[in-house]
Amino acid sequence: MVVESVSNSISLIRRIGAQNRDAFSQFYDRYSPIVYALALRMLRVQSDAEDLLQEVFLQVWRQATAYRAERGSPEAWLINIARSRAIDKLRAIRRRERSFVLTDDPAAAESPDNVETSAGESETRLAMNSALASLPEAQRRVLELAYFDGLSQTEIATRLAEPLGTVKTRMRSGILRLRGMLGTQAA
Amino acid sequence: MMATEHEHWRERSDIYALGALDGEELKNFQAHLATECPVCEAYVRETRETLNLLPRSLRPMTPPSDVKARIRRQIDNDAALSITAKAPARAYLWRRTAGTLAAAIAGVVVAGSYFHFRYEPRHTVYSAVVRLLRDPSTRDLPLHGAGPTPSAKGRFLWNESGEGHIFVTDLPAAPTGKMYAVWTIPRNSAPRYVGTITTDAVGQGGLHISSRSGTAVETFAVTLEPDGTTAAPTGPMVLVSKQS
Numbered sequence: 083m084v085v086e087s088v089s090n091s092i093s094l095i096r097r098i099g100a101q102n103r104d105a106f107s108q109f110y111d112r113y114s115p116i117v118y119a120l121a122l123r124m125l126r127v128q129s130d131a132e133d134l135l136q137e138v139f140l141q142v143w144r145q146a147t148a149y150r151a152e153r154g155s156p157e158a159w160l161i162n163i164a165r166s167r168a169i170d171k172l173r174a175i176r177r178r179e180r181s182f183v184l185t186d187d188p189a190a191a192e193s194p195d196n197v198e199t200s201a202g203e204s205e206t207r208l209a210m211n212s213a214l215a216s217l218p219e220a221q222r223r224v225l226e227l228a229y230f231d232g233l234s235q236t237e238i239a240t241r242l243a244e245p246l247g248t249v250k251t252r253m254r255s256g257i258l259r260l261r262g263m264l265g266t267q268a269a
Numbered sequence: 270m271m272a273t274e275h276e277h278w279r280e281r282s283d284i285y286a287l288g289a290l291d292g293e294e295l296k297n298f299q300a301h302l303a304t305e306c307p308v309c310e311a312y313v314r315e316t317r318e319t320l321n322l323l324p325r326s327l328r329p330m331t332p333p334s335d336v337k338a339r340i341r342r343q344i345d346n347d348a349a350l351s352i353t354a355k356a357p358a359r360a361y362l363w364r365r366t367a368g369t370l371a372a373a374i375a376g377v378v379v380a381g382s383y384f385h386f387r388y389e390p391r392h393t394v395y396s397a398v399v400r401l402l403r404d405p406s407t408r409d410l411p412l413h414g415a416g417p418t419p420s421a422k423g424r425f426l427w428n429e430s431g432e433g434h435i436f437v438t439d440l441p442a443a444p445t446g447k448m449y450a451v452w453t454i455p456r457n458s459a460p461r462y463v464g465t466i467t468t469d470a471v472g473q474g475g476l477h478i479s480s481r482s483g484t485a486v487e488t489f490a491v492t493l494e495p496d497g498t499t500a501a502p503t504g505p506m507v508l509v510s511k512q513s
Binding site: 103106107110114115116117118119120122123131132133135136137139140143144153154155157158161162165167169170171174175206207209210211213214225228229230232233234235236237238250253254257258260261264 | 280283284286287288289290291292314315316317318319320321322323324325326327328329330331332333336337339340341343344347459461462480499500501
């Protein structure tokens with residue numbers, strides 16, 4: 083099932099590379115909910131998350147031919163693009179010493195439409211939450227600060243007032259445990 | 270390569286895959302990756318594949334429907350600009366075809382169809398600009414040359430619905446590896462990238478913009494950026510709506 087889904091997504095990307103708008107529409111419908119959720123979690127401002135979503139999918143449209151299946155799943159490729167762009171924005175904001183405006187709570191932005199589209203996706207979310215929950219709090223914290231908040235190891239050490247070596251150890255331990263629990267398969 | 274040496278790099282590859290490696294450690298690891306070490310490349314790729322499942326812990330959120338509509342409009346605009354850039358070659362082909370078909374009625378039909386299917390996106394942009402000009406709430410702001418291009422000029426039509434159009438003149442083509450990024454800058458907020466404008470051999474260019482509405486825009490600017498820079502401006506300003 084998972085292999086079929088990945089194969090179908092790869093086929094969509096190839097058709098997008100040939101400027102097929104129907105394939106792009108299907109790809110957007112499939113992945114925009116997860117990219118948008120990530121954008122909201124990282125940027126926290128709804129308008130910025132919408133801008134990011136637009137930029138990410140325009141990049142998909144313009145650079146679909148750059149995708150290489152042997153280098154990762156379509157979802158990992160897409161998430162890499164989204165996260166990389168979100169981190170650029172976060173770091174630009176920090177450089178300007180601007181503080182986030184936390185007026186748009188991602189949770190509050192949910193509507194009745196914002197639900198999993200299939201039981202399978204719900205199970206995946208539960209599995210991911212379960213994997214994260216099984217990590218010691220200190221390991222989960224450093225992983226989330228790095229992954230979702232785009233902080234470097236040094237910035238995390240400063241933020242938590244912990245030695246850099248401790249932060250590194252927690253990151254590595256957390257990643258190794260996640261690798262053990264999740265492997266590398268993608269939905 | 271010895272196993273112990275790879276253990277040394279593996280410690281860094283986990284944190285690199287997470288995007289948290291920094292400073293000298295980052296530079297050293299990037300230098301190691303540049304040697305095309307297959308072991309570390311594969312390890313980083315696999316770790317990223319695992320970490321990129323983390324967004325699956327979030328509840329999927331259906332984005333507002335207008336985001337997809339904006340993307341579609343931008344794709345249409347890309348197509349229109351592409352057609353504009355290729356127009357001379359196409360005009361030549363059209364003339365050759367028209368000559369072959371002479372005054373035959375079939376030629377008129379073919380040319381009409383060709384225009385409809387190949388130029389329709391550009392026509393859509395022209396129609397959109399006319400709509401903007403007709404709307405009394407559309408602002409028409411002059412753009413002034415700045416930094417490396419003091420003689421550049423331009424106009425920015427902007428409607429707070431999020432639609433706009435920028436025209437520029439006397440702006441030399443961006444050097445290889447660079448691009449002209451267009452930004453809208455709301456009051457007390459970060460600049461927002463709204464598109465990339467290209468100019469022709471005589472320094473003229475135009476770009477239609479469909480972006481998110483909402484925050485009132487105070488300043489409009491064009492900066493010279495390395496290709497792909499859209500998160501935030503980093504390069505010199507070449508056109509701006511306010512004179513300093």
